[in-house]
Amino acid sequence: MTDQWLSLITPFRDLRYTICYFSELNFDLPKVNSCKNNSSFEIVVMITAIAISYRILQCIRLGYSQGKYFTAPHFANSIKYSLSLISALLSFYYHLDQENRPLFIFWIIISAISTCYSYYWDLVHDWDLLHSNSKNVLLRKYLTF
Secondary structure, three states: OHHHHHHOHHHHHHHHHHHHHHHOOOOOOOOOOHHHHOOOHHHHHHHHHHHHHHHHHHHHHHHHHHOOHHHOHHHHHHHHHHHHHHHHHHHHHHHHOOOOHHHHHHHHHHHHHHHHHHHHHHHHHHOOOOOOOOOOOOOOOOOOO
């Protein structure tokens, strides 16, 4: 269930902006966009943090249930979600203080690491691609199409 919740974070963020934009629309004023500084951004970040934290706890629990703890693939998956959580929180803090250059650089570095790690995880573990010992070179062991 948390995978679906995590997938809905971006549409919720876009929906928040769309509702704000069309509810604040005033044709008499020049282009003023008050939605960029809207306080509902904090709510979206809070929902994101709760969803990602719950997924981290799920991954740790799955590793604990298997009795492998830190050697289970679920623990490595929890690292992926932890990096995503740190990236989301740094994005929020940078949104509050856009003059903080070290925070921006740290946010970019963590986001790049999170993106690369998530991409690798999706290709190798979720989609089961890029295995050199596979019957089909760099593809899945069993092809369905």
